[in-house]
Amino acid sequence: MKIVLGLLLMAGVALLIRSTALSVLAARGVILDVLGFVVLVWSLRYGETWGSTFGFVLGLGADLDAAHWLGRHALALALIGYGVGRLSRAVVRENAVTQLVLLFAATVIHQLWALAFEFGVLHGWPLLLQRVAVSALVTAPFGVLLLALMRHGGGQPLFGLAADEPGSKR
Amino acid sequence: MGGFLPPAERRSGALLGLFAALSLLLLLTGERIPLGALRAAGAWVFAPFDRLVLVADRMSAAWRENQQLHERITRLELENARLREAGIENQRLRDSLGLPAYRGMSLRPVEVLALSGEPMPSSATLGAGARQGVRSGDAVVTSDGLVGRIGEVYAGLSRVTLLTDPDAAVTCEIESTGVQGVLRYVPSPFPRLLLTSVPLSDTVRAGQRLLTSGLSMRYPRGIPVGRVTRTGRDPGGLTQEIEVEPAARLARLRHAFVGPGPALPLPAGRGGGR
Numbered sequence: 219m220k221i222v223l224g225l226l227l228m229a230g231v232a233l234l235i236r237s238t239a240l241s242v243l244a245a246r247g248v249i250l251d252v253l254g255f256v257v258l259v260w261s262l263r264y265g266e267t268w269g270s271t272f273g274f275v276l277g278l279g280a281d282l283d284a285a286h287w288l289g290r291h292a293l294a295l296a297l298i299g300y301g302v303g304r305l306s307r308a309v310v311r312e313n314a315v316t317q318l319v320l321l322f323a324a325t326v327i328h329q330l331w332a333l334a335f336e337f338g339v340l341h342g343w344p345l346l347l348q349r350v351a352v353s354a355l356v357t358a359p360f361g362v363l364l365l366a367l368m369r370h371g372g373g374q375p376l377f378g379l380a381a382d383e384p385g386s387k388r
Numbered sequence: 389m390g391g392f393l394p395p396a397e398r399r400s401g402a403l404l405g406l407f408a409a410l411s412l413l414l415l416l417t418g419e420r421i422p423l424g425a426l427r428a429a430g431a432w433v434f435a436p437f438d439r440l441v442l443v444a445d446r447m448s449a450a451w452r453e454n455q456q457l458h459e460r461i462t463r464l465e466l467e468n469a470r471l472r473e474a475g476i477e478n479q480r481l482r483d484s485l486g487l488p489a490y491r492g493m494s495l496r497p498v499e500v501l502a503l504s505g506e507p508m509p510s511s512a513t514l515g516a517g518a519r520q521g522v523r524s525g526d527a528v529v530t531s532d533g534l535v536g537r538i539g540e541v542y543a544g545l546s547r548v549t550l551l552t553d554p555d556a557a558v559t560c561e562i563e564s565t566g567v568q569g570v571l572r573y574v575p576s577p578f579p580r581l582l583l584t585s586v587p588l589s590d591t592v593r594a595g596q597r598l599l600t601s602g603l604s605m606r607y608p609r610g611i612p613v614g615r616v617t618r619t620g621r622d623p624g625g626l627t628q629e630i631e632v633e634p635a636a637r638l639a640r641l642r643h644a645f646v647g648p649g650p651a652l653p654l655p656a657g658r659g660g661g662r
Contacts (some may be wrong), residue, residue, distance in 0.1 A: 234434060237502040237513075238441045244506045245639030267400040274407040281414070282430055283504045285511050285539075285553055288418025293411030300404045336507065342576035349507060 221268065225260070229276040232256045237283060249353040253280055253291065254328040255361045257299045258321055262311045262377050266303025273299030287335045294331040298324045311377035312369070314362050322358040329353045428542035431501075431513050435545055438501040438513070446642060495529070495645035496521065501545070503641065508579050510553040512536075512641055517545045525606065525649035533612035533635025534558070534600060535644055550638055551581060551613070559604040560613050563597040565590075571598070571613060571632060581614060583630035584622070592619050592630055606649065 232252050240250050253276055261269025277292030284291075302320060309316045329350045337346045369376050414421075482488075498516040503509035516522050518541050528535040528548045536556060539549035549556050551573060558571040560583060567590040569583040586592060596616045600607040614632040622629045 230434075230437070234437050234441060237434075237504055238438055239445075241503040241506075241509055242639055245503075245508055247507065249506055265400075267396070267403060270400065270404045270407055274411070277411070278414075279430070281418075282423060282426060285505065285549070285555075286419070287415060288421070288423070289411040289414030292414065293408060296404060296407040296411065300400065303400070333507070336575045337578070338576035342578065345576075345578045 221264065225268070225272050225275065228256055228260065229272065229279055232276060233279050233283060236280070247349060247352060248356055249329060249333075249349065250360065251325045251328055251353055251357040253277070253295060254298065254324045255321060255357060255364075257295050258302050258317075258324050258361070259365070259376075261299045261302035262306045262317075262320075264303070265306060266300045269299030269303030269306075270296045271299070273297070290332055290335055291328075294328045298327060306377070312375050314366060317365055318358050318362045321361045322354050325354040325357040326350055424540050427540060427547065428545070431542060431545045431547065435501055435513070435515065439499075439515070442501070442642075449642065495647050498522070498528075498644055498646050500641040500644055503639070505550075505552070508552040508573075508575075509639055510550055510573075511539065512548045512550060512644075514538075514546045514548060514644065514646070515544075516646065517542045519544050522546045522646050523649065527607050527611065527647045527649055528644050529611055529647060530636045530641065530644050532637065533614065534607065535636045535638065535641065537606060537649060538646065548644075551634055551636075552579070552638055558607060558613060559601040560598045561601040561603075562592060562616070563599050565592075565596070567592055568601055568603060569630065581632040581634055583616070583632050584627065586628040586630060588621070588626070588628055590628070592616060592628060594618060598632055598635075608647065 232255075236252050240252060243250055257269065257273045257276060260272040264272075273295030274292050277295035278289075280291040280295075281288045302324060305320065309320075311317075330346070333346050333349055337343075337349075339346065365376060496516070498514045498520075500512050501515050502513045504511045504513070512535075514522070514528070522538055522541055524538050524541050526538040528537060534551065536548045536550040536553070538546050540547040551558065551571065554573055554575060556573060559568065560571045561568050567586060569586040571581055571583050574580055574582050583592075583598065594616050598613045598616065600609055600611040600613060602609040612635045614634045616630055617633045618631040620629045620631075
C-alpha cells in the first residue's frame with residue numbers, strides 16, 4: 219500500500235512540475251525530461267515490475283494531460299521502467315557514471331519516441347535530433363547532480379547496498 | 389523460453405506485455421475515446437497544487453508587471469482619449485455609409501493554472517469554468533492578442549485549445565491590406581505558425597500585423613493574432629507560406645481574458661474549427 223501511495227505521489231509531483239515550472243523551458247527548446255528521470259529513479263529503487271508499472275501510470279497521466287496521441291508516453295516509459303529495472307540488478311546503482319549513462323539513454327529513448335509524434339520523423343528529423351540531444355545533455359547531468367544532492371542530504375544510499383535486490387526490504 | 393525464467397521475471401514480463409499492448413491499443417483508438425470527464429477529474433485534482441507551485445512565480449512577476457502596467461495605463465489613457473474621438477468620427481462615417489456597428493467584446497479575467505504539451509504548449513488549464521460562465525467555444529485572449537479558444541469546460545475549470553494545437557485553425561486577415569488566410573500550427577520540420585491558403589498574387593510583407601478575420605466563424609473580428617516574420621512559397625507552389633510570430637506569449641501565460649464565442653453549436657471537446 220505504501221509503495222502504491224508513493225508511486226501516485228511521485229507521479230503527481232512529476233506531472234505537476236512538468237506542466238508548471240518546466241513548460242517554459244520546454245517552449246524554449248530545453249526539455250528537462252522529468253518523466254524519464256523519475257521512472258529511472260523508481261526503477262533503480264524498486265526493480266522492473268514496479269518500474270514498468272510506474273512508467274505506465276506516469277506515462278498515462280502525461281498522455282491524458284496532452285491533447286493527442288494517448289499511449290505514447292505510457293509505452294515508452296513502461297519499457298524504460300522495465301529495462302532500467304532489469305539492469306538495476308547488474309549495475310552499481312549508486313555510481314554516478316552508471317546513473318549518468320542510464321539517464322542519458324532513458325532520456326534519448328523517451329524523447330526520441332515522444333517528439334517523433336510532434337515533429338514527424340521524415341521531415342522533422344534534424345530538429346528532432348537536436349531537441350533530443352539537448353534534452354539528454356541537460357537531463358542526464360542535472361539528474362545525477364540532483365541524486366547526489368539527495369544522497370548527501372539524506373546521508374545514506376538512495377538505492378540500497380549493491381548486494382540488495384531492487385525493491386527488497388532491508 | 390518463458391519456462392526458463394524465474395516466476396517473478398515471468399510475471400514482470402507479462403505485466404510489461406500487458407502495458408505495451410494497452411499503450412498500443414490507446415495509440416490506435418485513443419482519439420476516439422471521450423476523455424473530457426477524465427481530464428476534468430485530473431484538472432480538479434491538480435488545480436490547487438498548480439496554484440501553490442505558481443505562487444512564487446506569480447509573486448516575483450507581479451512586482452515587475454506592476455511597474456510596467458502603471459506605465460502602460462498612462463500611455464493607454466492618452467491613446468484612449470484620442471481613439472474615443474476617432475471612434476465617434478468612425479461611427480458617424482459608418483452611419484452615413486450604412487455599415488453595421490462593431491460589436492464590443494466583454495472580457496472576463498481568468499488565471500492560467502497549467503500548460504500542457506511539449507515542446508510547445510498546445511493547451512492550458514484555466515481557473516474558471518462553467519460556474520464562472522465560461523462556455524465551450526469562447527475566445528481566450530491576453531492584452532497582447534489571441535491565445536486560443538475554450539475546448540473543454542468543467543465545473544470550476546476549463547481547458548483552452550491554444551493556437552499551437554495541431555488541430556487549431558483561425559481565419560485571419562492582414563491588418564493593413566485585408567489579405568485573408570488560415571492560420572495553422574505546423575510542428576514539422578520545426579514548430580511554427582503558418583498563414584496558409586494565401587494566393588501568390590496577394591502581397592504580404594514581413595512585419596505586417598495579423599488580426600482575426602470577419603469571415604471567422606469562431607472568433608470576433610479584429611483580435612490581434614501575430615506578426616508576419618517571413619514570407620515564401622508553399623512547397624506545392626500554388627500558395628504562399630507565411631510564418632507568423634504569435635502576439636500572445638503562449639509559453640508564458642499567467643492571466644488571460646475569456647470573451648464570448650460564437651452562438652454556433654460546436655463539436656464537443658474538439659479544438660478544431662476556424
